[in-house]
Amino acid sequence: MAKRNTSNEDEQLKTHFNWHDYARLGQYLKPYTWRMLLVLGSILIGNVAIILGPYLMKVAIDQAIPQRNFQLLWGLSGTFLVSLLVAFGCFRYRIWAITEIGQNLLIDMRTDLFKNLQKLPFAYFDSRPHGKILIRVVNYINTLSDLLANGLVNLISDVISLVITLIFMFAINWKLTLDSLVLIPFLLLWAYYVQKRQRTAFRALSNKQSNLNAYIHESIAGIKVTQGFAQEEHAVNTFDSVVNDNRDAYMRAVKIQYALSPGVQNISTMTTALIYFIGIQQLGVVVSTGTLIAFLGYINNFWNPVINIGNFYNSLVTATTYLERIFETMDEQPTVTDAPDAFALPPIKGDVRFNQVSFRYDEDGPLNLDNVSFHAKVGQTIALVGPTGAGKSTIINLLSRFYNVNSGQITIDNVDLSQVTLESLRTQMGVMQQDTFIFSGTIMDNIRYGRLDATDAEVVAAAKLARADTFIRTLKAGYQTEVQERGDSISAGQRQLLAFARVLLADPRILILDEATAAIDTKTEAQLQAGLNELLKGRTSFIVAHRLSTIQQADQILVINNGHIVEAGRHADLIAKRGEYYELYDSQYRMLQAE
Structure with missing residues (x-):
C-alpha cells in the first residue's frame, strides 16, 4: 500500500500554481458572458453617476452660487439626486446578479471536482485522510466562489471607476493629477514585498486547515473507539495541538496579509496632504476653490478603488493557495481508465x-x-x-x-x-466489499442502489433471498425505515445482509x-x-x-x-x-x- 499522509502531516504540492492558470478560471465565466456584460454595463453607468457628483459640486461652487443662478443650482441638485438614484439601482442589480453568478460558479467548479473524484482509483483515497479531500470540495471552493464572481466584478468596477476618475481629474487639472500619482511606485514596491511573504504564509495555513479538517473527520468516524477505550482526554489533547497549529499559522498569515492595507492607506493620506499643500499654494492663481474641492473629492474617488484593488490583490494571493489544492485534485489523473x-x-x-x-x-x-x-x-x-x-x-x-x-x-x-x-x-459483476457501507436513506433505497431501475417487488425478492426480509419487517417502518450514515442505527450483521441483498439485486x-x-x-x-x-x-x-x-x-x-x-x-x-x-x-x- 502506498505511503499514507496523516492528519498531522503537511501535504506537499506536486506542482505549484502558475499565474497563467488564472486563464483557466475564466473558462468558468464563459457560460455567463452575457450576464457579466450586463453587470459591467450597470457598473459603468453607476460609476459615471457617482463620479458626476464632485463635478456638479464644482459647477455649483464656481458658477451657480457666485452668480446667484438658482435655476442652475436647482438643475444641478436635481441632476445630483437622479445620479444617486441611478447609482443605487445599478448597485442593487449588480449585487443580485453577481450573487447568482457566484453560486453558479461554485456549483460548476465543485461539480467538476466531484466528477474527477468519482474517477480516481482506490489508491488515491488510500493515500490520504478523507478529511483532506473533503476540505477541497467544500471549504476551498466556498472561499473561491466570492473571489471569482463578486471579487472579479468589483475589480472591474474599481478599474472602470479608476479610469473614469482619472479622466475627470485630467480634465479639471492635469498638473494636480500628475502630482497625485507621484507616490504610486512606492505602493507597487510595497505590494510586491508583501505578496511574496503572504503566499508562503497562506500555503502553510492551507496545510494546517487541511490537517485540522482531517483530524475532525477521523475523530467523528472513530468516536465509538475513542469512548470505548475512554480516550476522550487524549483526543482533546491531540485536537488542541492541531487547532493551535492552525491558529498560529492563521495569525502569521493575516499579520502579513493586513500589512498591505495600512501601506495603501498611508500613501493615500500622504497623497491627499500633498494635494492640499500644492492646491492651497496655487489657490486663486492657478486653482479655483471649486476646482480644489472637486479635486479633493476625486482624490478620494481615486484612492477608494486603489484600496479595493489592493484588497482584491490580497484575496487573490490568498486564494492562490486554495487554487493550488483544487487544481491539483482536478488534475489528478485516474490510473484505472x-x-x-x-x-x-x-x-x-x-x-x-x-x-x-x-x-x-x-x-x-x-x-x-x-x-x-x-x-x-x-x-x-x-x-x-x-x-x-x-x-x-x-x-x-x-x-x-x-x-x-x-x-x-x-x-x-x-x-x-x-x-x-x-x-x-x-x-x-456484483461486489460486496469487506467494509460494508450503508448510505443514509431508506432501507429500500439502499438495496435498490444495486440496480436503480428495480421495482419494489424486485427489491423485496432480493432481500428475501439474502434473508434480510425477516429483520426488515420487524422495523417500525419496514422497507421505508430511515437508516443513518454508514448504517449505525442497525447492527453490523444487518448491514451485511442489506449489502448482500444489494448485490443480489444486481443479478450479476x-x-x-x-x-x-x-x-x-x-x-x-x-x-x-x-x-x-x-x-x-x-x-x-x-x-x-x-x-x-x-x-x-x-x-x-x-x-x-x-x-x-x-x-x-x-x-x-x-x-x-x-x-x-x-x-x-x-x-x-x-x-x-x-x-
Whole structure:
C-alpha cells in the first residue's frame, strides 16, 4: 500500500500554481458572458453617476452660487439626486446578479471536482485522510466562489471607476493629477514585498486547515473507539495541538496579509496632504476653490478603488493557495481508465483466468501478488483463504479492475479486461466489499442502489433471498425505515445482509463476496447459506472467507500466502493433503471446540 499522509502531516504540492492558470478560471465565466456584460454595463453607468457628483459640486461652487443662478443650482441638485438614484439601482442589480453568478460558479467548479473524484482509483483515497479531500470540495471552493464572481466584478468596477476618475481629474487639472500619482511606485514596491511573504504564509495555513479538517473527520468516524477505550482526554489533547497549529499559522498569515492595507492607506493620506499643500499654494492663481474641492473629492474617488484593488490583490494571493489544492485534485489523473480503443464487454458467461499476474500497491514496495495463475470455469465457486494480508482481497480488486495489474493478464471469457470499458465490466459483476457501507436513506433505497431501475417487488425478492426480509419487517417502518450514515442505527450483521441483498439485486454473472458473512451470527449464516446455494448456481463466484465452515462446498479452494497460491483443490482433497489449509481448518476447529 502506498505511503499514507496523516492528519498531522503537511501535504506537499506536486506542482505549484502558475499565474497563467488564472486563464483557466475564466473558462468558468464563459457560460455567463452575457450576464457579466450586463453587470459591467450597470457598473459603468453607476460609476459615471457617482463620479458626476464632485463635478456638479464644482459647477455649483464656481458658477451657480457666485452668480446667484438658482435655476442652475436647482438643475444641478436635481441632476445630483437622479445620479444617486441611478447609482443605487445599478448597485442593487449588480449585487443580485453577481450573487447568482457566484453560486453558479461554485456549483460548476465543485461539480467538476466531484466528477474527477468519482474517477480516481482506490489508491488515491488510500493515500490520504478523507478529511483532506473533503476540505477541497467544500471549504476551498466556498472561499473561491466570492473571489471569482463578486471579487472579479468589483475589480472591474474599481478599474472602470479608476479610469473614469482619472479622466475627470485630467480634465479639471492635469498638473494636480500628475502630482497625485507621484507616490504610486512606492505602493507597487510595497505590494510586491508583501505578496511574496503572504503566499508562503497562506500555503502553510492551507496545510494546517487541511490537517485540522482531517483530524475532525477521523475523530467523528472513530468516536465509538475513542469512548470505548475512554480516550476522550487524549483526543482533546491531540485536537488542541492541531487547532493551535492552525491558529498560529492563521495569525502569521493575516499579520502579513493586513500589512498591505495600512501601506495603501498611508500613501493615500500622504497623497491627499500633498494635494492640499500644492492646491492651497496655487489657490486663486492657478486653482479655483471649486476646482480644489472637486479635486479633493476625486482624490478620494481615486484612492477608494486603489484600496479595493489592493484588497482584491490580497484575496487573490490568498486564494492562490486554495487554487493550488483544487487544481491539483482536478488534475489528478485516474490510473484505472478505459484504453483508447476499449470496447464494451459483451454479456459474459463467467469464465475467468489469471495468467501470471503480478501486482504491488506501492511502486517501490514488495509484490503483493507474485506470478499468480488460476482458472475459474463458468458457474464455479472459488474460495480464497489464507492469513491476513496474504493477497486475497487483492485478487478480487484486480478482477474488478479497481487497480491495474503490473504484469500478466486477467481474462473473462477469453477477453482481456484491460481492453474493455470499466462500466461494461463492473455492471456485470456484483461486489460486496469487506467494509460494508450503508448510505443514509431508506432501507429500500439502499438495496435498490444495486440496480436503480428495480421495482419494489424486485427489491423485496432480493432481500428475501439474502434473508434480510425477516429483520426488515420487524422495523417500525419496514422497507421505508430511515437508516443513518454508514448504517449505525442497525447492527453490523444487518448491514451485511442489506449489502448482500444489494448485490443480489444486481443479478450479476460474476459474484464477489469479500468476508460476506463475517458479522453474521451462526443461525443467520445458516439461513443465508441456503439462499447462497441457490444463487450461486450458474454463476461464477469468488468468496473470500476466514470462516472456513462457509466454503466447504466450493468447487475450488485457493490457499493464498505471501502473494502466492500455495495450495488449490476441493475441501476434502486439501484436508487429506494435511498442508496449510489443513492447519488453518484444524486451528479454527479447535478454537470452536474450546468455546
